[in-house]
Every structure is written in C-alpha cells, then in structure tokens.
Amino acid sequence: EAEVAQSPRYKITEKSQAVAFWCDPISGHATLYWYRQILGQGPELLVQFQDESVVDDSQLPKDRFSAERLKGVDSTLKIQPAELGDSAMYLCASSDLGGAQVTQYFGPGTRLLVL
C-alpha cells in the first residue's frame, strides 16, 4: 500500500541553524500539505500545495519558513534560522484532490528539537 514518506524522522539542531524536511506524497496525489503539531495540540496547517502552486500559506511564518514543490511531486520545508519555539512534529499529508472534503493521508512526521 502506498504511503507518504518523510525524512528525516528526527532532527536535533541548535537555534539559529537551518533545517530542512523532505516529503514524498503518494504517487498521483496532486495536493500536498505541511502541518506543524506542537506537543499537546492538534496539527496546524502551514502550507498547502496544489501541484506546484501554493494554495494556502497564510499560517506559514514567512520570515523564517519556506516551502517548495518544484515539480509538483515531492516537497521540502525549510526553517532558517530555527528558534526554540519551532520544536514540534512536522507532518506531511497528501490527497488526490483539493478541498476540505477529501481524505488526507499522513506521513510519519519529522520530530524537530531546537536547542
């Protein structure tokens, strides 16, 4: 069964350093989502792509976060510089259609710890 892949699974970095996370969605899924999940809270959307275009990045802290999906397949989320408050689980999800009515398939996540 096809699954969303993410790497790395864990990342420890020092504040002010740059970090990058990678996501490979289920083949054929046009929509890709990046979520941030702070401990004790639910996932919060950071950015949504439809193919290679950004559909929603209203909650992405653009002064330090960037995301790209150049060929409309895999995606990279970058933080530069990392801050202590960025410690969280970063989840990637994909769906074959856009919109809030569709089922999203989640990856295992990347747990980030900023020291």
Add this chain to the structure above:
Amino acid sequence: AQRVTQPEKLLSVFKGAPVELKCNYSYSGSPELFWYVQYSRQRLQLLLRHISRESIKGFTADLNKGETSFHLKKPFAQEEDSAMYYCALGGKGANNLFFGTGTRLTVIP
C-alpha cells in the same frame, strides 16, 4: 472563524464499557466533520467522516447541527481502541482541515 473543541484531553474507560469522545465545532458554512486516529507508533489516519454515515471499527459519529457537535461513540470499548483521537472540521469553500487538540483514550483491561 473555524474552531474545533475537544474538551477532554484524557479519557479512560474499562474494556466493554461504552465510550464517547466529545467534539464541538464552530463554523459559519456547511461543515464537514472527520475523526482521525493515531495509534501508538503509527501515523495519523482517517477513522470516519460524517458524510459517509458508516461505522468503522464499531465507532459511529452523528453530526448534530443544532448542538454543533460531532461526538464519537462506541458501545463496547476494546483494548485496541486505545489511541489519540482528533476531531477535524472542513467544509465547502474551505481549503483544508482544522483539527481539535485531541483526546487520548485509554481502555483499561
């Protein structure tokens, strides 16, 4: 504004007892409600959606627009139901989902 409230962070029930996980929402449009579940060491996955009106693993959830609720219920809890449960809200015109803070269900043998 969209908002999802799950009032219980932790819920413990004995095996065989009924279980109800509460979810209330706020949304001005026509809502679409989902329950996602995360079992230990597994990824977040869809459990059920209100539009399907189906029972998954013995769980059901009814959308009550009057009370703006979408509570998850199961008549007889099983140990394998122990997990983290998230209620999520979307809707026509919305691009994405809003998740609640989650309820950790523990079924005591």
